Amino acid sequence: PIASTAAGRWFTDPFIQSNPAVIEKLSNDLGAGSPEGYASCCEALAKADVREQLKQISIPVLIIAGQQDPVTTVADGQFMQAAIAGSQLVEINASHISNVEQPQAFNQAVAEFIQA
Structure with missing residues (x-):
């Protein structure tokens, strides 16, 4: 689920539409990681002031x-x-x-x- 929604936060719609191979690769790379690791990274970034x-x-x-x-x-x-x-x-x-x-x-x- 995280990987399938990340592109919309990382790229503009025109880029997403015209570069499906790039989006697929980055989504696959993100999806290969653990959800816990991604969540921990997000939490650390949110707390880093x-x-x-x-x-x-x-x-x-x-x-x-x-x-x-x-x-x-x-x-x-x-x-x-x-x-x-x-x-x-x-x-x-x-x-x-x-x-x-x-x-x-x-x-x-x-x-x-x-x-x-």
């Missing part, structure tokens, strides 16, 4: 936010950018797994950040 520690980061940081991400929103990225001095925020027209959904835009953002 590192907002106060963000301001302690003193190295260059690139934050990539998917404009259509219902999980980690652009507003979350903006919060991180405001808390991390000198950080850079790039928004990509994608959902949660933007490196798969929009690999060229993702790679370009990373390359430009590294070269800066």
